[in-house]
Amino acid sequence: MKTLSFAVLVVGAGPAGLAAATSAARGNFSVGLLDENPAPGGQIWRGGRTHAPGKQARVWLSLAELPEVTPLYRTKVVAPLGTRALLAERPDGPVLIEFERLILATGARERFLPFPGWTLPGVMGAGGLQALVKGGLPVEGKRIVVAGSGPLLLAVAAFLKSKGAHVLLVAEQTPWHRLGAFALQLPRYGRQFRQAGQLGLHLYNVPFHADSWVTQAHGDKRLMAVSVRMGGRVKTLDCDYLACGFGLVPNSELAAAFGCELFEGSVRVDAWQRTSVEGIYCVGEATGIGGVDVSLAEGQIAGYAAIGQLERARTYFPAREKAARFAALLARNFALRDELRHLATDETLLCRCEDVPYGEAKQQASWRSARLQTRCGMGPCQGRVCGAAASFLFGWTPDSVRPPVSVARVETLALTPETIMRRRTQ
Numbered sequence: 001m002k003t004l005s006f007a008v009l010v011v012g013a014g015p016a017g018l019a020a021a022t023s024a025a026r027g028n029f030s031v032g033l034l035d036e037n038p039a040p041g042g043q044i045w046r047g048g049r050t051h052a053p054g055k056q057a058r059v060w061l062s063l064a065e066l067p068e069v070t071p072l073y074r075t076k077v078v079a080p081l082g083t084r085a086l087l088a089e090r091p092d093g094p095v096l097i098e099f100e101r102l103i104l105a106t107g108a109r110e111r112f113l114p115f116p117g118w119t120l121p122g123v124m125g126a127g128g129l130q131a132l133v134k135g136g137l138p139v140e141g142k143r144i145v146v147a148g149s150g151p152l153l154l155a156v157a158a159f160l161k162s163k164g165a166h167v168l169l170v171a172e173q174t175p176w177h178r179l180g181a182f183a184l185q186l187p188r189y190g191r192q193f194r195q196a197g198q199l200g201l202h203l204y205n206v207p208f209h210a211d212s213w214v215t216q217a218h219g220d221k222r223l224m225a226v227s228v229r230m231g232g233r234v235k236t237l238d239c240d241y242l243a244c245g246f247g248l249v250p251n252s253e254l255a256a257a258f259g260c261e262l263f264e265g266s267v268r269v270d271a272w273q274r275t276s277v278e279g280i281y282c283v284g285e286a287t288g289i290g291g292v293d294v295s296l297a298e299g300q301i302a303g304y305a306a307i308g309q310l311e312r313a314r315t316y317f318p319a320r321e322k323a324a325r326f327a328a329l330l331a332r333n334f335a336l337r338d339e340l341r342h343l344a345t346d347e348t349l350l351c352r353c354e355d356v357p358y359g360e361a362k363q364q365a366s367w368r369s370a371r372l373q374t375r376c377g378m379g380p381c382q383g384r385v386c387g388a389a390a391s392f393l394f395g396w397t398p399d400s401v402r403p404p405v406s407v408a409r410v411e412t413l414a415l416t417p418e419t420i421m422r423r424r425t426q
Contacts, residue, residue: 001093001094001095001096001415001420002093002095002096003095003096003097003098004032004070004072004095004096004097004098005030005097005098005099006030006031006032006070006097006098006099006100007024007029007030007031007099007100007101007307008021008024008029008030008031008032008099008100008101008102008103008303008306008307009031009032009034009086009097009099009101009102009103010024010031010032010033010034010103010105010303011034011035011077011102011103011104011105011106011254012034012035012042012104012105012106012107012284013033013034013035013037013040013041013042013064013071013073013105014035014040014041014042014043014044014045014105014107014284014295015042015044015045015060015284015292015295015296015299016105016107016283016284016285016295016296016298016299017033017035017040017042017103017105017283017284017299018033018040018041018060018061018063018064018299019060019283019295019296019297019298019299019300019303020103020105020281020283020299020300020302020303020306021033021064021069021103021299021303022060022063022064022066022069022303023299023300023302023303023304024101024103024303024304024306024307025066025068025069025303026303026304027304027307027308027309028068029068029307030068030070031068031069031070032069032070032072032097032099033064033069033070033071033072034072034073034075034077034088034097035072035073035075036073036074036075036076036406037073037074038073038074039073040061040064040071040073041057041061042107043107043127043131044292045057045060045061046131046134056292060296072088072090072097074090074091075088075089075090075095076088076089076406076408077254077405077406078094078403078404078405078406078408078412078413079257079403079404079405080254080257080258080403081096081420083102083258083259083277083278083279083280084098084099084100084102084279085097085098085099086099086102087412087415087420089406089408089409089412093411093412094408094409094411094412094415096420100279101279101280101281101306101307102258102279102280102281103273103280103281103282103283103299103302103303103306104254104255104258104260104267104275104280104281104282104283104286105282105283105284105286105295105299106251106252106253106254106255106284106285106286107251107284107285107286108248108249108250108251108284108285108286108289109248109249109251109384109388110125110126110127110128110245110246110247110248110249111245111246111247111248111249111388111389111392112125112244112245112246112385112388112389113246113340113343113344113389113392113393114343114344114348114349114350114358114389114393115214115215115216115217115343115344115348116215116216116217116343116344116345116347116348117216117217117218117219117223117226118217118244118348118349119349119352120217120219120222120223121221121222121223122217122219122222122223122240122241122242123217123223123241123242123244124241124242124243124244125243125244125245126146126148126152126153126156126243126244126245127152127156127245128243128245129144129156129160129241129243130155130156130159130160130243133159133160133163139160139163139164139165139241140163140164140165141164141165141166142165142166142240142241143165143166143168143237143238143239143240143241144160144165144166144167144168144239144240144241144242144243145167145168145169145171145214145226145228145237145239145241145242145243146160146167146169146170146171146243146244147169147170147171147172147173147212147213147214147226147228147242147243147244148171148172148173148213148244148245148246148247149172149173149174149245149246149247149334149336150245150247150248150330150334151196151330151334152245152248153170153172153243153245154170154196154199154203155199156243157170157203157206157243158199158202158203160243161202161203161206162202165241167203167206168207168237168239169206169207169208169209169212169228169237170203170206170207170208170209171209171212171213171214171228171230172208172209172210172211172212173210173211173212173213173246173336173337173340174210174211174333174334174335174337175210175211175337176210176211178332178333178334179210179333181333182329182330182333182334185329189326191293192326209228209230211230211231212228212229212230212231213228213229213337213339213340213343214226214227214228214229214242214244214343215227215228215229215234215343217242218236223239223240223241223242224238224239225237225238225239226239226242246336246340246392247289247334247336248285248289249265249388250265250266250267250285250286250287250288250289251285251286252265252266252267252286253382253384253401253405254401254405255267255275255280255282255286256400256401257401257402257403257405258275258277258280259276259277260275260276260277260280260282261275261276265391265397266286266287266288267282267286267287268287269281269282269283269287271317272301272302272305272310272313273287273298273301273302273305274305281302281305281306282302283295283298283299283301283302284298284299288327289327289330289331290323290324290327291323291326291327291330293319293322293323293326294320294323294324294327296319297316297319297320297323298320300313300316301313301314301316301317301320304316336392340392341392341393344358344393345358345359346358346359346360346362347359350376350386350389350390350393351374351375351376351377351379351383351385351386352379352385352386353377353378353379353380353381353385353386354374354375354376354377354378354379356370356374356375356376356386358393360374361374361376361390361394362393362394364376366396367383367387367390367396367397367398367399368399370390370396371383371399376390377390377398380407383398
């Protein structure tokens with residue numbers, strides 16, 4: 001089995017990971033940049049440098065090509081091996097990666113909430129549909145409803161429209177008075193204010209409704225229509241796709257597997273982005289949903305802190321604080337409303353991997369009880385979808401994370417710590 005060693009290993013090549021890796025590399029330390037995707041950029045800058053959406057993305061993606069940064073793409077973490085090594089899997093087989101410092105930039109995933117019909121083909125996450133279209137899915141002429149919560153909806157709607165889709169409606173669950181409060185504060189944040197204006201121009205002829213949310217998806221073998229509550233009435237729209245997302249959820253599973261302390265689902269860090277485990281840092285959405293600017297600032301702080309350049313890291317504190325204020329503004333004004341907890345019927349699936357209906361899950365007292373009694377969260381996604389939904393619906397907190405933290409081949413899973421140590425000494 002191949003063994004790699006780095007002074008600093010960064011897991012995740014989105015904005016936070018790119019910032020961390022390039023900052024650490026400036027100290028002439030060996031840096032590994034690991035990501036399961038074939039190119040850096042994460043979900044937001046998906047596709048690497050050739051498909052970068054703007055100048056900011058192009059700059060950071062080009063910096064990832066520094067000679068001190070070793071790219072480890074198409075590589076996924078399988079399990080921690082203590083706190084200074086991990087077992088990973090590449091297309092050519094398992095690999096042991098050792099490090100002196102570890103920076104986790106594992107990002108976030110979309111939150112899905114169950115409603116009747118949400119498992120129909122054609123119902124997708126807002127970001128998921130965007131990623132599929134970037135990957136080549138044709139949507140020209142397709143009728144699409146975009147629904148859920150947060151500014152991502154507008155960005156996705158504008159992107160889909162630019163690809164020839166007919167965006168029928170953007171349904172935002174946030175009430176108008178909160179949107180108004182958010183809009184009044186937006187001019188204080190120049191870049192975001194300009195982005196909002198550009199999105200508004202792109203979507204000038206697309207219907208937008210606040211105080212609105214999907215109540216049901218209709219269809220037999222695939223999506224045919226959706227019902228949307230808009231104010232006091234429900235309107236049904238024929239459509240080909242529903243792009244639906246209710247914000248983001250931190251990917252904190254790997255940090256938890258390393259023993260890092262969590263708080264309300266996010267990784268707890270100090271001012272230098274250090275976790276509760278010595279030598280392990282965490283940056284970006286895994287520490288709390290904050291957006292690109294927070295991720296870049298946190299990545300630079302952690303990158304410089306990991307190589308001992310604390311004063312240089314400190315220079316990014318103001319940028320982090322400003323970006324964090326904007327993130328807090330988003331969280332306040334796009335908080336999910338209580339009505340979304342009551343969309344599912346007893347027959348609606350909560351865990352689609354194990355076919356566990358909402359009515360069966362709600363009888364349990366905790367996430368652990370639901371797993372033991374119903375197998376909720378025991379399927380291939382290991383609760384990454386239904387766990388976030390159950391947290392919102394029932395207030396459950398997940399149990400401790402056990403390896404493997406990602407799907408792996410049998411040959412990789414068969415490698416016990418003892419086997420790995422024996423191979424290293426041979």
